[in-house]
Amino acid sequence: xxxxxYFPVWKDLSEMQRSLLAGAAVRRFAPKGTLLHAGAADCVxxxxxxSGQLRAFILSDEGKEITIYRLFERDMCLFSASCIxxxxxxxxxxxxxxxxxxxxxxxxxxxxxxxxxxxxANYTNQLMAARFSEVMWLVEQIMWKSFDKRLAEFLLTxxxxxxxxxxxxxxxxxxxxxxxxxxxxxxMLRYFQSEGMVALSRGAVELTDRDRLQAxxx
Amino acid sequence: xxxxxYFPVWKDLSEMQRSLLAGAAVRRFAPKGTLLHAGAADCVxxxxxxSGQLRAFILSDEGKEITIYRLFERDMCLFSASCIxxxxxxxxxxxxxxxxxxxxxxxxxxxxxxxxxxxxANYTNQLMAARFSEVMWLVEQIMWKSFDKRLAEFLLTxxxxxxxxxxxxxxxxxxxxxxxxxxxxxxMLRYFQSEGMVALSRGAVELTDRDRLQAxxx
DNA sequence: GGTTCTTCTGTGACGTTGTCACCGTCAGCG
DNA sequence: CGCTGACGGTGACAACGTCACAGAAGAACC
Numbered sequence: 001x002x003x004x005x006y007f008p009v010w011k012d013l014s015e016m017q018r019s020l021l022a023g024a025a026v027r028r029f030a031p032k033g034t035l036l037h038a039g040a041a042d043c044v045x046x047x048x049x050x051s052g053q054l055r056a057f058i059l060s061d062e063g064k065e066i067t068i069y070r071l072f073e074r075d076m077c078l079f080s081a082s083c084i085x086x087x088x089x090x091x092x093x094x095x096x097x098x099x100x101x102x103x104x105x106x107x108x109x110x111x112x113x114x115x116x117x118x119x120x121a122n123y124t125n126q127l128m129a130a131r132f133s134e135v136m137w138l139v140e141q142i143m144w145k146s147f148d149k150r151l152a153e154f155l156l157t158x159x160x161x162x163x164x165x166x167x168x169x170x171x172x173x174x175x176x177x178x179x180x181x182x183x184x185x186x187x188m189l190r191y192f193q194s195e196g197m198v199a200l201s202r203g204a205v206e207l208t209d210r211d212r213l214q215a216x217x218x
Numbered sequence: 219x220x221x222x223x224y225f226p227v228w229k230d231l232s233e234m235q236r237s238l239l240a241g242a243a244v245r246r247f248a249p250k251g252t253l254l255h256a257g258a259a260d261c262v263x264x265x266x267x268x269s270g271q272l273r274a275f276i277l278s279d280e281g282k283e284i285t286i287y288r289l290f291e292r293d294m295c296l297f298s299a300s301c302i303x304x305x306x307x308x309x310x311x312x313x314x315x316x317x318x319x320x321x322x323x324x325x326x327x328x329x330x331x332x333x334x335x336x337x338x339a340n341y342t343n344q345l346m347a348a349r350f351s352e353v354m355w356l357v358e359q360i361m362w363k364s365f366d367k368r369l370a371e372f373l374l375t376x377x378x379x380x381x382x383x384x385x386x387x388x389x390x391x392x393x394x395x396x397x398x399x400x401x402x403x404x405x406m407l408r409y410f411q412s413e414g415m416v417a418l419s420r421g422a423v424e425l426t427d428r429d430r431l432q433a434x435x436x
Numbered sequence: 437g438g439t440t441c442t443t444c445t446g447t448g449a450c451g452t453t454g455t456c457a458c459c460g461t462c463a464g465c466g
Numbered sequence: 467c468g469c470t471g472a473c474g475g476t477g478a479c480a481a482c483g484t485c486a487c488a489g490a491a492g493a494a495c496c
Contacts, residue, residue, distance in 0.1 A: 058354070058357070058358065058361075060358075060361065060362040061362070062362075064361070064362065066357075066361055068357075085343070085344070085347045086344065086347075087344050087345075087347040087348040087351060088347050088350070088351055089351040089354075089355070090351055090354035090355065090358070092354075114340065114343075115336075115340065116336075117336075118333075118334075118335075118336050118339060121336055121339035121340050121343060122332065122333065122339050124343055125303070125332075125339060125342055125343055125346065126303070126304065126305050127305075128343065128346045128347065128350065129303045129304075129305040129306050129346065130305040131350070132306070132346065132349070132350055132353070133305060133306055133307040133308055135350070135353050135354065135357065136276070136307075136308035136310075136353065137307070137308065138357065139276070139284075139286075139353065139356065139357060139360075140276065140278075140308070142357075142360060142361070143276075143278065143282070143284055143360070143397055144278040144279070144280075144282065146452075146453090147452080147453065148452095170472085170473065170474085171473075171474065172472090172473075172474095179361055180453075180454075181453085181454055181455070182473090182474085183454080183455080183456090183474095183475085183476085184452095184453060184454065184455095186473095186474060186475065186476090187453090187475090187476090190474095190475080200474090202461085202462060202463085202472095202473065202474075203472095203473075364481075364482095365481075365482065388443085388444065388445090389444075389445070390443090390444075390445095398482080398483075399482085399483055399484070400444090400445085401445095401446085401447085401482095401483080401484080401485090402481095402482060402483065402484095404444095404445060404446065404447090405446090405447090405482095408445095408446080418445090420443090420444060420445075420490085420491055420492080421443090421444075421491095421492095
């Protein structure tokens, strides 16, 4: 049982709490593109990323999206268990961006833990604060930064995640991440290309001048 | 000592915790327009509203603002004590919108409480979740709603807070709340006026057709 | 009362971003 | 090969933000 490696406050749990957790936690594999959670209705439980990558986003009535934050190895997704928290009024969706292995802790079990363990409660707090920070960062981006800067920054962080200089991503996906329309992304990328900062091809963006993109992003 | 009335988990504290809290909490009065907190630098401590009204907002480098949420009687302002939480990376400012009476609990005291009391830790969680919800609501407003709807909604909620149909507020203040420019507010209000939904005068907006405003807001 | 100052509001021109309609291109597949 | 669906490109226009400036309403001071 290697759950303890992924559950940081394991060491602060009692024997009983440990066995409760170990008995209830489930492993799951989800291929790239799986919708893991949508809306408050399905209360899967708390998810911990063993490997892979998740994207949390919100959806408008007309089907527009914007990425709220991402989750990587060892991150925990609180809001897939949002039903255990009253005061949570919004709907978040979560999907896999890569093939992903997960631990899933059923909502009620997690609730019992955080209701009985100070360590778990405080850790939950820290997690929530971290997510809160990410959302506040998003608000600041949306409000105060122009689109060219946002796009440049997105391309750069995306490429450091993926490794290479060639991003395999469509304009449509980029638009969904940044919460804008595909045409807008296309236009700006064309401009970047005319300035020699990127090279475009179907389904891919190559970063040809990271320094200028970086300069733009600041 | 009536702090217990404003501190919902008082009943779950031990005698020692109660006296710690009671000994450390301070009362403060702040007239309308006081800046209570700005940035992570000043870590006043956790604030509880006894009476009055607060506004939490963020500031851009160029001095633009947007209201994140508001606090009313009995609400607690976590982020004035943000320094006790690692993982909080953003700066929020808080100012009084009316003459306000506060309890202030020094940050270190609150930290000791939430580190030692499960009830306090879980209550903090709930508060954070509630604020999180408000910010998510804000993101949805900014992203998916057009400005006329946002303005209509703002005028309506503002008037239910203040009571009467005549809001004493400048276009500039409205713009700061909604995170836009004054000219934009002016233009839209003029349009509302031309449609008979409001009547404008210097420093005031009178709502003359709440029903149509309400219809707009949805 | 006037004069000055500040705050608040109004407006036109223009830049950026979002929306709409529609078309062209490319890849895969029968 | 031709069809199909996904992807990218484009022009026109709408919505909102920005800038520059002007005028009007109060406040303050004499």
